[in-house]
Amino acid sequence: MIRHRPGSPMSDPQQKLREICRIAARVFYEKGYDGASMQDIARAVGLTKAGLYHHVESKDRLLYEIMNYGMDILDETVLAKVSHIADPREKLRQTIIGHIDLVVRARDLEITVILHENRSLKAALRGKINARKRRYVEFLENLIDQVQKQSGGEPKISPRLAAFALLGMVNWLYQWYRPEGSVKEPELAQAYADFFFRGLLGEASTSGV
């Protein structure tokens, strides 16, 4: 419902739901999912409780919409930007840089946290979010596989394990990286992309481990 296809105009209800998601994410982040009531969220958004229920039918559904929005942002900001790139290496490198940018920019921190932390989403909705996460993993696996084939030789690691290593490195950034610290984002992004490509394709140093 909230899904916005790049290129298509976004309706007013979609825009409003996104605004609700951003604010609600902040409230959940501060008070905890269980600790925040729909009343708290309505107040933060500037709606009556009935007005909030007009946009989203339950707290569980709201949590789902926030997670879905997090995946939309990934599609719209990271994947849309690399869709025109033909070369697998360059496409993978730009995906890494874009995903890092998404995780470290403060604007969507609360959404990132909610997307990745273990919250009490009911099974049916959790299944839908997991399916979207799975499609992104498959996109990465596929790209990694192409990069390995392009480079020739035996793959050094399975595309699946490499994809999750990448997701771990990048998604973990929200736990420790602060943009105001000494390492700036371009330096971070380059260091991590280079590290990943060495891990994927590099020759182990000759002194042997």
Add this chain to the structure above:
Amino acid sequence: MIRHRPGSPMSDPQQKLREICRIAARVFYEKGYDGASMQDIARAVGLTKAGLYHHVESKDRLLYEIMNYGMDILDETVLAKVSHIADPREKLRQTIIGHIDLVVRARDLEITVILHENRSLKAALRGKINARKRRYVEFLENLIDQVQKQSGGEPKISPRLAAFALLGMVNWLYQWYRPEGSVKEPELAQAYADFFFRGLLGEASTSGV
């Protein structure tokens, strides 16, 4: 208080507090921190509420004790096992393997989740846990620095960025890895240790990225 120094005998109250932590972690994991009451936890442990308060003074303190126990497990199982290893590479490799084992074994899953997810721990106690996490990061940075020096040449990534890349790869495992799946733990551990060492020390493949 709960801290157990390897080699020293553990007192009965320490053992009991650990048992409480393990059970409480499961209750928090299932009901959410805000959703679980001290009464729920007392019931799960088989104590009266007064009996539970005899061991731990508040819910906030209990959350802290669970996180502290998580760090104890890291000290006692991962770090104690590598303390006798002199060679930095081998020490780092065994640390990676030990840390992976800690994250993927189901026994302490709930504790791992609670240790890493963003929960409402009050500032003073959060500071103590963060100090313990920081010491582990410093241990890794220091070891990585030694490995880089041993290998000679310019370091390819700062020890700090490499340490967090490693923590991301390994700690993220709880999000996706299932021991009953097709990739068994020894294969996973070797693939990730090799990947990390290539990322740290490897030569980028000649075709250039």
